[in-house]
Amino acid sequence: MSLAQRRILLGVSGGIAAYKACELVRRLRDLGAHVRVVMTENATRFVTPTTFQALSGEAVRVSLWDESAEAAMGHIELARWAERVLIAPASADLMARLAHGHADDLLSTLCLATASPVYLAPAMNQQMWAHPATQANLAVLRERGTHILGPAAGDQACGEVGSGRMLEPHQLRDAIIASFGDRVLAGLKVVVSAGPTYEDIDPVRFIGNRSSGKMGFAVAEAAVQAGAQVTLIAGPVSLATPPGIAMRADVRSAAQMHAAVMEAAADADIYIGAAAVGDYRPNARADNKLKKQSGSELTLQLIENPDILASLSAQQTHPFLVGFAAETQNVESYARDKLQRKGLDVIAANQVGDGLGFETADNALTLYWAGGVAELPRADKTALARQLIEHVAARYKAVRG
Template sequence: MAVIDLAGRRVLLGVTGGIAAYKAAELVRRLGDAGAQVRVVMTENAARFVTPLTFQALSGHPVRLSLWDESAEAAMGHIELARWAEDILVAPASADFIARLAHGLADDLLTTLCLASAAPLHVAPAMNQQMWANAATQANVAILRQRGISLFGPAAGSQACGEVGAGRLLEPLELVAALAARGRGGVLAGRRVLISAGPTFEDIDPVRFLGNRSSGRMGFAVAEAAAEAGAEVVLVAGPVHLPTPAGVRRIDVRSARQMHAAVLDAAVRSDVYVAAAAVGDFRPTEVAAHKIKKRGDGGLSLELTQNPDILADVADLPQRPLLVGFAAETENVEAYARAKLERKRLDLIAANQVGGGLGFEVEDNSLTLISADGIRHLPTAPKRELARQLVGVIAERLAGRAAANPAAGA
C-alpha cells in the first residue's frame, strides 16, 4: 500500500446494517492510526450487528443513531455534523442504503447527513454477490458514479453466506488507503488517468467469438496504483472477472470498437492514457445471426476486417495525453517493443515476455520500460508492485513534460 496519511482529516464514518459491520470497528482504529478524527453514525440495523458502545470506545466520541435524538438535535446536531465532516465514508454500505442514496431519500440520520453535507462522499459496498450483481443495484451504483461519488470496491471472494463472488467489503487498511488517495498528496494528485485493460471479444455468431488472451490483472493493478497515488482514474475494461479497484470509475466493454469509443471519449479529458488492454486487431466482416453449423467438408472460412487503432487515434488528438503502451512479445522483446514505441508515437512502452508460463494469468511479472531517451528494467515482482513502480515513472515523466512546457500546466 501507499503511505497512508490522514493527519487531521475529519472523517464521518457511516455504518449500515450487514454482517460486514464488524469490520467497521477495525476501520475506526485504522483511521485513527492514520491520524484522522473520526465520528461514527450508525443506522438502526447496524446496531443489531455491533453495539454503538464499541464504536464510542474506539473513536472516543458518542455515536449518533437517530434524527430523533432530542439532546443532539436541540442545536441541529445533524447539520453540525454535516458541516464538520471533510469526508464521509459509508462502510459497509448495504444494497438498501445504496438504493436510498441513489434516489435522494433522507429518511434516517445517515442519508440526511449525506444530502446535507458538501464533503466528498465515499461508499464501500458490502452484500451478497447476487445482490451486487442484480440489475437494480448496478443501476443505482451507476447513478452514484455519475454524481461523482467514490465507490471503494467491493472485493471478490468467499462470503459469510457461504457463496463466492464480488460483494465483500474491502479490508480496513485498503479502505484507509483509498480514502487517503482521494485527498491530499500522492504523486498523481490532481491528475486524470485513463487505463484500458483486459481482452476484447469479437462475435462470430451468437455463441462464438474471437478473443485475445488476457486476464486484465496488470491493467487493473495499474488502475489501483494510480488511484493510490491520488489520480482520478477511469478504467475501460474488457470482459474480465476482476473486482473494481477502490476509487476507480469502471466502464465495461466487450468489443474493440466499444473500447475505442469509450477510450476516445475519456482521452480528451485525461492527462495520461495507459493502454494495457489486449485489443483484437481484427473482427469478422459479418456476424452470423444464428449459430454456424458444422459442414460436411469440415472447413470454415472467415473474412476479417481490421479494427480501429485506439492508440493511433489517441495520438492524433490535438491535445494528446501522455501515452503509455504495453508490448507482450514471445521473442525479441526489446526490439519489437522499441519499434512499436516509434510506430505508435508513444511516450513510454512497458514490454514483457509472454508464453511458456510467463505474462498471462500469473501473479508475477517483469517489465522493461522503454522511451526515446532511455530504458529501465523492472525485475520480477508481483504485478501490483510493478504497477506502483510504473506509476512512479509515469509521474516523473508528467513532471518533466510540465517543466519542459509550462503552458501545458502541471
Template sequence: MSLAQRRILLGVSAGIAAYKSCELVRRLREQGAEVRVAMTEGATHFVGATTFQALSGQPVRVSLWDEGAEAAMGHIELARWAERVLIAPASADILARLAQGHADDLLTTLCLASAAPLYVAPAMNQQMWAHPAVQANLATLRSRGVTVLGPAAGEQACGDVGSGRMLEPHELRDALAGSFGDGALAGLRVLVSAGPTYEDIDPVRFIGNRSSGRMGFAVAEAAASAGAQVTLVAGPVSLPSPAGIARRLDVRSAAQMREAVLGAAASADIYIGAAAVGDYRPAQVASRKLKKRDGAPLVLDLAENPDILKDLAAASPHAFLVGFAAETHDVAAYAQDKLARKGLDMIAANRVGEGLGFEADDNALSLYWPGGGEELPRASKRALAARLIARVAERYRMARS
C-alpha cells in the same frame, strides 16, 4: 501519502465485515487522520461502540435521539466537520436507503446533511451483490457522484465464494488518501484501458486472447492512489472495480473499446493502454451458430481492427500516451519499434508465457521512452503498477515542464 489532520467520518453499517472497520480506524489514525465513527443500530450487534471509541479516541454516535449530543444539533455539526464520509461496510440495506434518499437514522441523515464526498465500501453475500436491485441502487449512487470502493472477490463468511468481500483496510485507507490529491498524479485525469477484447464469430463463438485484466486494473488502482481521477475502460473480465476509480466503462469488442477510449480521451491528461486489444476480427459475423461440415475446414476471413493508440497519437493536442506491448520474443526490439512508430511517450513491454504476463499474479516490465528506459524486475502486478505509475508521473511532469 499522508492523511495528517484530515477529518474522516466513518460510517459502520450492519455486517460481519464490521470487524475490519476496527483495523481501518487504526490505519487511518496511523496516517494522522482524525476519525469519528457513526454506527447503525444493527452494526452494534457485530462490534460494540466502545471498541470504536477506544480506537478513535472520540465518542461514537449511534442514534439521532441522543439528547446530550443533539442538544446543539450535533448531527449537523458532525456532518459539517467531515472532509470525507466513508461507509465501511456498506450493506445492501444502507445502499438502498442512500439511493432512495432516506434519513431514518443517524448515518443516513449525516450523509444527506454533509457536503463532503461520500465513499461506500460494499460488503455482502455474493448473491446479494449480484441482485439487480443492488446493482440498480449502485448505479443511482454513482450517478450522484458517490464513489464505490470494491468489493473484492473471494471466500465469504457464509461459505460462498464470489464478489462481495469488503476491501481490506489498507486499500480503503489508500483510496481516501489518494482522494485528497496529495499524490504524484494529483489533479490529473488518467484514462486506463484493461483486459482483452472478444470478437464474435457467431452467437456462440468468439476469438479473443488470454488477458485477465489484472495488470490494467492494478494500474488503474495505483493511479487513483496517486491522486488521479481515473476512468477505466474494461474489456470482458471478471474483476471488481479497483478502489478509488471515478468511472468504469465495460466493453466487449475492439470497436467498442475504441469508441469508449476516444470518447474519454478528450478530457484525459494521461492515457495508459494496458488492454490487450485484438488485432483482427471476423469480417462477417454469422447470425446463426455455424455447424460442422463433415470434416471440411472452417475458414474465417479476418479484417484488421482499428489501432487505438495510433488514432490517439494522430489527434492534436493529445494526452500523454503510454502503450503496452506483450511479446513472446524479441521484446525490446518490438517494443522500441512500437514506441517510435506510434509516436508514444512511453511503452511498457512484457514477455508473456513461462509463468509471466497473462493469467499470472506476477509480471515483469521493461519501460522505454525516447532516449531512455528502465527495467522493472518480476514482482506482483500491484507492486509493478505502483512503480509504473511513479515513472509515468515523473515523465509526464518532464514532458509538460
C-alpha cells in the same frame, strides 16, 4: 504500509454489511490508526456499539442528542478531529440523505460539518444500486467531491447476484492508506483500457487471447490512488471494479473497445492502453454455429481491427499516450519500434509466455520513452502498477508541464 497516528472516523449505517466494519476497525488499528466510530440508529440493529467500542478502544457515538457530548458541540469536535471520514457500509438511504444535504442524525450532520475528505463504501441490493434515484444521488455526491469506493459485484445476502456488495475490509483499508500518499495525478483525467478482446466467429466460438486484465485493473487502481479521475474500459474479464473508479465501460470486441476509448479519451489528460487488443477479426460472423464437416478444413478470413493508439496519436490534440508491448522475443526492438511508429509518449514492454506476463500474479516491465529507459523489476502487479504510475506522472509533467 502505515497509518500511524492517522485519525479515521468510521461511519456505519444500517445494513447487513455492518459486520464487515468490525474487521475494518481492526485492520485500521493494526496499522496504527486512531479510529472513532459513529453509528446510525439502524446500524445498531446489526452490530452493537459495545462491539465497536471494544475494537476501537474509543467511545462510540450514535445520537445527535447525547447531552454529555453535545454540551461541547460534539458533532463539530468529531468533524474537526477526523482526517478522513469513511462510511462503510453506506446504505442507499444514507447516500440519498447526504446527496440532499440532510442533517437529521449525527453521521449526516458531521459529514456536512467536516472539511476532511469523505469516502463512501456503498452496500445494498443490486436493484437498489441500479435504481435511477441511487445513480442520480451517486452522481451528485461525486460532483461534490465525495470519494466512492466500490461497490463490488457478487453474491448478496438477499440471495441475488450483482453489483452492490461492500468492498472487503482490506480493500477499504488500502484505499485509506493511498489517500494519504503522494497524489501525483491529482486533478487529471485518466483513461485505462484493460483485459482481452474477443472476436466472434459464430454464436459459440470466438478468437481471443490470454490476458486476465489484472495488470490493467491494477494500473487503474493505482491511478485512482494517485488522485486521478479514472475511466476504465474493460474487455471480457471477471474482475471487480477497483475502488474509486469514476466510470467503467465493459466491451467485448476490439471495435467496441476502440469506440469506447475514443469517446472517453476526448477530454482525458492521459490514456494508458494496457488492454491486449486483438489485431484481427473474422471478416464475417456466422449467424448460426458452424458445423464440423468430416474430413474438411475450415478457413477463416481475417481483417485488421482499428488501432486505438494510432487513432489517438493521429488526432491534432490527444492525451498523453502510454502503450504496452507484450512480446515473446526481441522485446526492446519491437517496443522501441512501436513507441516511434505510433507516436507514443511512453511504452511499457514485457516478456510474455512460459509463465511470464499473462495469467500470473506478478510481472516485470521496461519503460521506454524518447531519450530514456527505466527498469521495473518483477513484482506483484499491484506494486508494479504503482511504480508505473509514478513514472507516467513524471513523464507527463516533463512533457506537458
